[in-house]
Amino acid sequence: MQVEAPGGNRGHARGVGLGTLSMVGVALCVAAVTLVAAQTPRFRSNVTTVTVTVSVADANGRLITGLTKDDFEIFEDGVAQPVTQFSDARVPVSLGVVMDESDSMRGQAILDACAAFDRFVGELLEPEDEVFAATFNHRPKSMTAWRRPPSSLVHALSKAQPTGGTAIYDALVEFAPMLERRTNGRGALLVISDGADTASDRTLQQAREVMRRTDAFVYAIAIDAPDGRTSTRVNPDALRDLTGPTGGYTEVVRSAADLGPATERIADELNKQYTLGYTPARAADGTWRAIRVRPKHREHFARSRRGYFADPLDR
Numbered sequence: 001m002q003v004e005a006p007g008g009n010r011g012h013a014r015g016v017g018l019g020t021l022s023m024v025g026v027a028l029c030v031a032a033v034t035l036v037a038a039q040t041p042r043f044r045s046n047v048t049t050v051t052v053t054v055s056v057a058d059a060n061g062r063l064i065t066g067l068t069k070d071d072f073e074i075f076e077d078g079v080a081q082p083v084t085q086f087s088d089a090r091v092p093v094s095l096g097v098v099m100d101e102s103d104s105m106r107g108q109a110i111l112d113a114c115a116a117f118d119r120f121v122g123e124l125l126e127p128e129d130e131v132f133a134a135t136f137n138h139r140p141k142s143m144t145a146w147r148r149p150p151s152s153l154v155h156a157l158s159k160a161q162p163t164g165g166t167a168i169y170d171a172l173v174e175f176a177p178m179l180e181r182r183t184n185g186r187g188a189l190l191v192i193s194d195g196a197d198t199a200s201d202r203t204l205q206q207a208r209e210v211m212r213r214t215d216a217f218v219y220a221i222a223i224d225a226p227d228g229r230t231s232t233r234v235n236p237d238a239l240r241d242l243t244g245p246t247g248g249y250t251e252v253v254r255s256a257a258d259l260g261p262a263t264e265r266i267a268d269e270l271n272k273q274y275t276l277g278y279t280p281a282r283a284a285d286g287t288w289r290a291i292r293v294r295p296k297h298r299e300h301f302a303r304s305r306r307g308y309f310a311d312p313l314d315r
Helices: 018-039 108-124 168-180 204-212 236-246 256-270
Strands: 050-057 072-076 079-081 085-087 093-100 130-136 186-193 217-223 250-253 274-278 288-295 301-303 307-309
Touching: 050 072, 050 288, 072 274, 093 108, 093 168, 108 130, 108 186, 108 256, 130 168, 168 186, 168 204, 186 256, 204 236, 217 236, 217 256, 236 250, 250 256, 288 301
Parallel strands: 093 130, 093 186, 186 217, 217 250
Antiparallel strands: 050 274, 050 301, 072 079, 072 288, 085 274, 288 307
């Protein structure tokens, strides 16, 4: 980077009064400052660190803790990248919870879902975490702002009144921008539903593309109701298509009463994640870059987001 310093000619003021000389001096100073500001280029850096949150488990799904930087390999578009940052400490998380409030959630189902939510935010998260809560039926609704501590949202969904259809894809697209406004570096989104999408204007592919652009883990708990309730059966494959690329997962439970243990497993995972970072060799060009994190231990399996868009810095 070459910086040119402004130059100027020295002159002698003859036959001018002290007041005039002072005014000329001030004018020259202002002009010099303006010239320096105009000629000094702004510093821009295209070097960025890509940060990846990673969950590690064994073949039985048991979360693995105690790993070090040397236990991981990370690849971008198939090319190994030196791991430049590593932490196994729990860092605060910003978590959005989006709950189905459609007609099929009437009765005990909505009571169980609200109880699971209350325990999740009231007992399983940390005070430095932040949470927003929302519901949806055939349209997204009832969104709260980000709140800290999470326990301040206990009973936030207690007034939910199930009615209408199920628009999961619309809800995810609607609430995804909240993740961009979070204050914590680590983000997650949880959707709870007991039915397949029946009412969205957006498609699965559109919702998947929006989820792919976030760096947050996306989780889904699907209540597959075998008890004869009026419900369109859940579509686990569609939900996995949404959650998998983000590093999250979809869990299918048999009743709303199982939501408590399911949310506890998510909270446990959020407590035991690793943070890795690397500096890409290529400059940002707006393209999609595939990411793969691989534990060196052959019996360990990692989940993380599968890539990112290398958007250039604003100019």
